[in-house]
Amino acid sequence: MSNPLYREIVQDIRTLVEATAHPRRRTIRLSPEVAAKLEALSSAGSAAAAADTHSEPAEVPAASTPAPDPGSPSDSGAREAALDALEKMVAMCTKCELCHGRTQTVFADGDPTARIVFVGEAPGADEDRQGVPFVGRAGQLLTDIITKGMGLQREEVYICNVIKCRPPNNRDPKPAEIEQCEPYLVEQLRLIQPEVICALGAHAARTLLRTNVAVGKLRDQWHEYCGIPLRVTYHPSYLLRNPADKRKTWEDIQVIMEYLGIPIPQGKGS
Ligand code: URA
């Protein structure tokens, strides 16, 4: 380990593993910086390795470095504390005009250690009244998708929105409102580090993927948000208006179930 490049790489990989480790995540992704260093190593490293008298496998712990266990009480406690603090910050937010019309902010519902996060658009009247996302008619459909479709409890997943305050008369959120509110969503996803994100509808997809491509074109393929695999499907409100497309959402959900290793019930396959 006399080669400084090796030391730097090992340190980078340790940092990376600690930053991305999740007990149920199957893969980690290399940052461009680390990838570049590994590339440099593969061209310059063999000479350095030959000059090093220690045996390399024992000296380059890389992925075998003990990672913190986010499932341990202290760590999941820290995550919940951070989310609680964020929720309080959101509750006091006055960054955009939506704060004037809200009954309360709508932060999230579900398990902060969830394997999957559903991201919707913005609270409606029911959500504004109850302070919980997806509790109205569209919420019932999402709950059915989770419970009857995926065979999970609603409490097992994490549900949130791009926008934390109800837009008046359920109008679309304005770009400036999304811009002000998005950092809260970014932080939620950073803290939770789910294995997969499901973007519900155009606003979630546009915000997370920075695109204007239609939902119908974005679904049916894997995307990525900060290293987290992401699928796009139709928004439950859209499905209430266009029930024929429920079949497509069920296909999207089955892809996610397959990815997570959740068994698809017999007779329910597409
Ligand atoms: N629609 C959304 O996008 N989010 C909710 O919380 C409710 C309805």
Ligand code: URA
């Ligand atoms: N447009 C939307 O806003 N949402 C959908 O789910 C589909 C089309």
